[in-house]
Amino acid sequence: MEKNDAIQWYPGHMAKASRQIREKLKLIDIVVEVLDARLPVASKNPDIDQYTEHKRHLVLLNKADLADPDQNQKWADYLKGRDSVDEVMLYNAFDQKKRPELVAKLRSLNPKDKKQLKCLICGIPNVGKSTIINSLIGKKKTQIGNKPGVTKGQQWLTAPDGLMLLDTPGILWPKFEDPEVGVHLAWIGSIKDTIFEKENIAADLLKFLVGHYPQDVAALYKIDLADKRLPEIFDAVAKSRGLLLRGGEYDYFRTSEMLLNDFKNGKVGRITIDQR
Known part of the structure; x- marks a missing residue:
């Protein structure tokens, strides 16, 4: 896309949610920052760094099952080397076998051996925060959806294993430099899809994939490139x-929607956008 057509999206409810999180930080023991494993750089909200100061910090690379396995390990190793990060975990919120490992990591970060740990679950829209919370609770407590803005407000939820989870809306930051x-955030569904031209975004995606x-x-589309x-x-x-x-003309709008949905849902293959 042209620079003057750059996508920017920071609705008012995100600014409000960010203020509310800061107000609750004194109650928090562990900050669980959820990133999309396909996009570990672009899916990181730089404003979240202010939440992790003086807190234990776990980075979850969620949707790791949709990302390039070689890139997954490279990113996990890289993030583990950051000063502010205590633990990094490759995760798939739909795989219940991963739950005990996540609980064990949270318990290992228990700052004062508390019986009840208060965990902030935060990240940008559509990285899977609500699905992660549902997996920890063991039943559906929060609404989920493959689009931004499903979670509107904040709520405390009680999970087994002595965990209290603060569910927060997905929050972006005021300006993408x-x-x-x-x-890239439009590709993974973290941007409201009514603010950009799908044909342009899909063409950019196809260029990257090719x-x-x-x-x-x-292989997916059975075509010769x-x-x-x-x-x-x-x-x-x-x-x-x-x-x-x-009349036989190609339907570029529906093709664009299909390309974006196929990528978001992992149909194209295990793809990582941010390459190390």
Whole structure:
């Protein structure tokens, strides 16, 4: 995208939520920062660093099952080296086998051997915070959805193993200094999809996928990428799925929606955007 068309999204409820979190920090023992494993840099809200000062800090690289396995380990090792981070864990909130490991990590960070640990679960929209909380509680207590803004307010929830969890809305920051950040966050569904042109964002995504994971694109859409320019590949994707308008023209809007949804849902393959 052109720089002057850079995506920015910071609605008023996010500023309010950020203030409310700061007001509750004195009650918090452990800050659980949830990142999208496919996007460990762009999915990190720099404002969360103010929450972790003088607190134990666990980074969860959620959706690790959707990310490139080689990149997963590289990012986990890198994040473990940061001064402010106590623990890093690759996670899949839908895999209940991971729950005991997460609980054990939280208990190991218990600052004063408290019987009840108060944990702040925070991160940007659509990284899976509510799903993580539901997995810890063991039953559905918070609404989840594959789009930003499902969690509106803050609430304390009690989980087994002596945990109290503060569920918070997804919070972005006031301005993305790098215009690529907004584009990448749109790919993973962390930006409200009515504020950008889906055709442009999908074309940017397809360019990245063809450049870094061409075999996955070719396999999913059953197309030959050889000697094709990006517009021709976009047309081939539309044709392979029969996404046509009357008169036989390609339906670029529906093709764009499909590309974005296929990526968000992991259908393209195990993809990492932020590469180390």
